[in-house]
Amino acid sequence: MRQARKESRESEKRLAEALLKANEELRAAAVERERAEEEYKTILRTAIDGFWLADTQGHFLDVNDAYCRLMGYSREELLGMRIQDVEAMETPEETARHIRRIMETGSDRFETRHRRKDGTIVDIEVSINHLEGDSGRLFVFLRDITERKRAEQEIQQLNADLARRAAELALSNRELEGFSYSVAHDLRAPLRSIDGFSQAVLEDYGDKLDELGKDYLQRLRAASQRMGQLIDDVLNLARLTRIEMRLETVDLSAMAQEIATNLRKTQPEREVELVIAPGLTVTGDSRLLRMALAHLLGNAWKFTGEHPRARIEFGVVEHEGKPAYFVRDDGAGFDMAYVGKLFAPFQRLHAMEEFPGTGVGLATVQRIIQRHGGHVWAEGAIEKGATFYFTL
Template sequence: WVDSTERRRAEAALRESEERFRLLVGTVRDYAIYMLDPNGRVVSWNRGAEQIKGYSAEEIVGRHFSCFYPPEAVAAGAPEHALAMAAEKGRFEEENWRLRKDGSRFWADVVITAVRDEEGKLFGFAKVTRDLTERKRTNELLRRHTAQLEAANVELDAFAYSVSHDLRAPLRSIDGFSQALLEDYAGRLDAAGQDYLQRVRAATQRMATLIDDLLDLSRVTRSEMTIAPVDLSELARELATEFTSGDPERHVEIVITPDVAVRADRGLLRVVLHNLMGNAWKFTGKRSDARIEVGVVAADGERAYYVRDNGAGFDMAYASKLFGAFQRLHRVTEFPGTGVGLATVQRIIHRHGGRVWAESAVGRGATFYFTLS
């Protein structure tokens, strides 16, 4: 009697659980959830299936699920293949086109799971379908816009390279003839005339430097990358030697954290450090106690590499302009430059899957951080 009572209670609990599950599945609207018999005929249907596919339960129960496939997929045997794979592997999943009742297509994420009884006999298939049409449309739109943007960038880089290259020859001529005038005809020019020629030469040399920077900016976008282990500390020491050798009268304390290893394109990473350390060298030029640091810190769960100085600094209100081409926060008469270096740094870091940012205050130096994926 006790066993009989417990059995009835267990059966009642099971029926209650099954009813709750049936109600839950039946009321889901974002997913089509239904059962197939072993031959692929629909035996149950929920509200989500009705909403996504357009059939009512009365219209679809008993029909073969191949009616949800486009004609070309049916001809290729896709429905049979899906059931065979689910029966063999226990589960089949794919994203592909499916048909609604009105004949329109939608992009579906489909999961078919084989259902077996206690003895392992195939009972049928549980099928879950999700409509991903809007996501696919958004992704396709994003892909097209990305492709268009990449094509525009390639064209812009090619244009910049071509224009920059074509400007070199006339600039060399202007500079050469200006120099010849100063050397061979200086006696025939008064002080004002010589000053004008000096200004012409200075302007052409600034333009030549700008062209070189533009070519570098174009080159870092177009060049192939070779990712390999790089000793960032060693690279920084090489550059520090270059700066001190090029300006031996300056006394700058340069502190480099040892054994900082990264994975990057060595040539492009050298360009990054050359620009950041070069800026630090330049903007500490008016300090007798100049100091430059190169190291690594933890930032938001990732390693961030930095170049820090105690130089002129800048107002953080203008930080968003830093990495745009031709953007300068100081007058050329104060600190020379073309305003292309940091744009080059940003492009290189982005190509490595990283990010770059800066922290600073006027008169209190600056710290430039970057990450590498």
């Protein structure tokens, strides 16, 4: 009997301990749940983006402060409303079908528009989840994208304006090109006549002219030929902006060596030291780069022509962290006070009698380098030579 009572007391004690432990666990679980709920409310209350908790009929079960501020409604007002009351793009029937699809797929992300309390419309990005096992609730996060949509529309409008202006510019360029060729053709015809008849007078009536008369006719011929060359240079300069670029690997060293060889053939008697750095390769349009390099090396050859011995160098230096290629000579040079005129078309710093040319070469170089996204500049001093740099 005593043993039975003892066992009963021990059983009751174990039961009491178990109940006490279960009670403590329940209280701990309740505290944890309250803490989790408080964290949930804090997160939603302080979130920048809007939040809903809604049932599958679209009724709002909870909303956060951010969505209330965005829409202009109080929390109490929204809790008495449905999704269909704020949706501005879908009909109520379409919204109901959309909710059913989300229940089947589990989630969706899309853009829509909501109507504020004051009737204005706001663009919204929606991220919605229907959690499995919680069939009666939809968890929805919403972001105001009105400014983004406005910016996108402005960009689209700007792109459309740019496309229209580009088309207008292309048409203007074609018209200008046609006009230029027409004018060039009309100018060449009288120039050819002037040159041809001047030559005929010299050949047929040369014995009847004194030396002064012959000199006048020679000057007339030279001026007409120079004008023809100038017309060709102007057309070529204009054409540079329309030539389609074909990018490839270009060996500038080999190109410079070939140009230098051709220059030597024009005046084999000259004593010119040509120094070309090896292995200089770039990515660019080989036709245009050859034209630019030919102008720069040709100028160096021309402006060292008055010196009995000359040195021309093609190489590379570092400029602002990038390679800058250069053509350097020890020829006539120029006054740095006039460096701003060097690359302007038809600007010459030397008299035609000293060094022939039309004044278009360096302008051509500048346009070619600019088309390659680079920059060209020069340094020099009178009778101490010049250095022309370019980047690509």
